[in-house]
Amino acid sequence: MAQNLRHDEILKIARDLGKVTVDGLSREFEVTAQTIRRDLTELCDMGHLTRVHGGAIPPSSVINPGYEERSLLAVHEKEAMAQLCASKIPDGASLFLNIGTTTEAVARALLNHKNLMVITNNFNVAKILSTSPHSEVIVTGGVLRRSDGGLVGDVATEIIRQFRVDYAVIGIAAIADDGMLLEHDFREVRVTQAIIENARQAFLVADEIKFNRRAPVRIASLADMDAFFTDKAPPARLQKLCDDHEVAVHIAK
Amino acid sequence: MAQNLRHDEILKIARDLGKVTVDGLSREFEVTAQTIRRDLTELCDMGHLTRVHGGAIPPSSVINPGYEERSLLAVHEKEAMAQLCASKIPDGASLFLNIGTTTEAVARALLNHKNLMVITNNFNVAKILSTSPHSEVIVTGGVLRRSDGGLVGDVATEIIRQFRVDYAVIGIAAIADDGMLLEHDFREVRVTQAIIENARQAFLVADEIKFNRRAPVRIASLADMDAFFTDKAPPARLQKLCDDHEVAVHIAK
DNA sequence: CCCATAACGAACAATTTCGAACATAGAGCA
DNA sequence: TGCTCTATGTTCGAAATTGTTCGTTATGGG
Incomplete structure (x- = not known):
């Protein structure tokens, strides 16, 4: 489980802002969009985020708090x-x-x-x-x-x-x-x-x-x-x- | 499970203000009204909002037919x-x-x-x-x-x-x-x-x-x-x- | 009651995003 | 040095999203 350098930071941003975008993160970290996509895919597989088109959001924050x-x-x-x-x-x-x-x-x-x-x-x-x-x-x-x-x-x-x-x-x-x-x-x-x-x-x-x-x-x-x-x-x-x-x-x- | 970057935020706004308008959201997110309509339609299909002419309101009264x-x-x-x-x-x-x-x-x-x-x-x-x-x-x-x-x-x-x-x-x-x-x-x-x-x-x-x-x-x-x-x-x-x-x-x- | 206006939804086109496959670079190691 | 492994960049076709247009349907004012 090679924890990526960006992962923690991405999660932090996602929690702060309620969302992250592929575009924004790729500029922020100065890597290509594809790399960010790979990060997001991993974070979502681990259940830390929910993938949406164009970015990701914290898992079901409003939809159904905690209970789901x-x-x-x-x-x-x-x-x-x-x-x-x-x-x-x-x-x-x-x-x-x-x-x-x-x-x-x-x-x-x-x-x-x-x-x-x-x-x-x-x-x-x-x-x-x-x-x-x-x-x-x-x-x-x-x-x-x-x-x-x-x-x-x-x-x-x-x-x-x-x-x-x-x-x-x-x-x-x-x-x-x-x-x-x-x-x-x-x-x-x-x-x-x-x-x-x-x-x-x-x-x-x-x-x-x-x-x-x-x-x-x-x-x-x-x-x-x-x-x-x-x-x-x-x-x-x-x-x-x-x-x-x-x-x-x-x-x- | 067609989640969208805006959906979460729309729900938050709807809960805070008791309503959202197509016009207001399209300005807020800088997208066309049609896009917002599509968002609202999806959120309503999922039961998170109730559609009204010009916008949507929280489904606090799924129960109350007249209210909608x-x-x-x-x-x-x-x-x-x-x-x-x-x-x-x-x-x-x-x-x-x-x-x-x-x-x-x-x-x-x-x-x-x-x-x-x-x-x-x-x-x-x-x-x-x-x-x-x-x-x-x-x-x-x-x-x-x-x-x-x-x-x-x-x-x-x-x-x-x-x-x-x-x-x-x-x-x-x-x-x-x-x-x-x-x-x-x-x-x-x-x-x-x-x-x-x-x-x-x-x-x-x-x-x-x-x-x-x-x-x-x-x-x-x-x-x-x-x-x-x-x-x-x-x-x-x-x-x-x-x-x-x-x-x-x-x-x- | 009718009309003007705004809002709606469907269809299509334009654009963006996605993910897979492959290429490249650098690190670690024998 | 040469090898492998991993992270990243690149390219490209497919899929999803968004914008645009247009005919239809509500809504509010006379």
């Missing part, structure tokens, strides 16, 4: 899982969707459903579904957590208890070996538990990554779910747990 | 009012913002303030302010009303009562001759009243149009406000009411 990278992880798998999950939810159903990028994917997959009633503490889910004229969206209150669009706070629990819905669609941070569902933030525990308690059926949606992750806060057990949507066959122990507790396992594609 | 068709003129006046109102709110303040497109404009004008704490039952306001890393946003829960992004429901009142903030920024549907502040939906009455009660100062923001409108539900009186921001001098009777009750009247431009 995480949601880009395994887009296709998430999409397929979400579609599968959505296909099990009929038109006219009422449902909860909790915090997490996975549930956002489900929200997108539900855009063409009709007459849904969706209750969510996920600001992004509300944003997505608000574009569909077919469904009613109810948002729980709370502090808006910028990192993931979560609405955090106890009021959510109260609002959720006012409903008794058909489905709960749950996304989580990690699944332990023994089937424990885990989250990072203890404030979400009660909310998610309330969601599970007040739904007739609970669907867990979690991609393979969650099998190998850790998180500190215990929310519930995989055994409490009615269905489990994922993208790869789960480890044997989890599969057995599902079999023992009659949790339907759906693997996308 | 309004002319840039109205946007401009609202913007001036909003800027004026925002200028009276110091960094570090806590405030309520209620439902209405006017308060959305104020939210945009507040984007560069630091360390604000904003409590709102306006989904669009939350969306706008969530892009700023400087402020904390708290949303009340409720049913998401697609027509204007309002969060409707009684929980809002409860949440609001948990706070005692510095400023309440109130937008309303109409002002009667005698200074009554009016709304269309009775469900908003208690929420807005709670907002006024729990703020040290109440700011009313309303453009000229509101003087000549009618609405059925009484919320409060202009006399209860501490300041009134508008874009044209109000009718004599209202002006007198303000004078009598020490309501500061601020007329934009």
Whole structure:
């Protein structure tokens, strides 16, 4: 990885000005445009810049601050899982969707459903579904957590208890070996538990990554779910747990 | 993924000013209007802006179909009012913002303030302010009303009562001759009243149009406000009411 | 209601930028 | 010295962007 002399400087300029141009840099460093293009190509491959015609800009500075990278992880798998999950939810159903990028994917997959009633503490889910004229969206209150669009706070629990819905669609941070569902933030525990308690059926949606992750806060057990949507066959122990507790396992594609 | 050198900057300008014009941008970037039109078309296709005749505005109301068709003129006046109102709110303040497109404009004008704490039952306001890393946003829960992004429901009142903030920024549907502040939906009455009660100062923001409108539900009186921001001098009777009750009247431009 | 004006979008031409391939220069090393 | 390796310059056809023109469509004023 031969770090180029210009690279640091280019990044600095890009951050200062919000952009760099091939032409400007080639004059600045007194090299040919082609050399600058090669620099920019490398910097973009490393993810430090985004290439545009005529130059480059810092990666998605306005388009979607920070959040995008995480949601880009395994887009296709998430999409397929979400579609599968959505296909099990009929038109006219009422449902909860909790915090997490996975549930956002489900929200997108539900855009063409009709007459849904969706209750969510996920600001992004509300944003997505608000574009569909077919469904009613109810948002729980709370502090808006910028990192993931979560609405955090106890009021959510109260609002959720006012409903008794058909489905709960749950996304989580990690699944332990023994089937424990885990989250990072203890404030979400009660909310998610309330969601599970007040739904007739609970669907867990979690991609393979969650099998190998850790998180500190215990929310519930995989055994409490009615269905489990994922993208790869789960480890044997989890599969057995599902079999023992009659949790339907759906693997996308 | 057809990103362009100008796109990022156009979005920034649109967010700062609440609008962009084809003419203004073509001068700014020194390219022809047609090129700017192409840029705007792409940004709109990606959903980052909403096109209007002569320019584009942030899609703060993807939800609100009527709003998109309004002319840039109205946007401009609202913007001036909003800027004026925002200028009276110091960094570090806590405030309520209620439902209405006017308060959305104020939210945009507040984007560069630091360390604000904003409590709102306006989904669009939350969306706008969530892009700023400087402020904390708290949303009340409720049913998401697609027509204007309002969060409707009684929980809002409860949440609001948990706070005692510095400023309440109130937008309303109409002002009667005698200074009554009016709304269309009775469900908003208690929420807005709670907002006024729990703020040290109440700011009313309303453009000229509101003087000549009618609405059925009484919320409060202009006399209860501490300041009134508008874009044209109000009718004599209202002006007198303000004078009598020490309501500061601020007329934009 | 009609008209003048501005804004719009499509099509085409002119220009700029891109990336690949190849050439060149200099550094490091046996 | 002769060799290799890397960074850079050069050239050129392809692709993308931009400017121009023109007929169509909104908007605001009489």
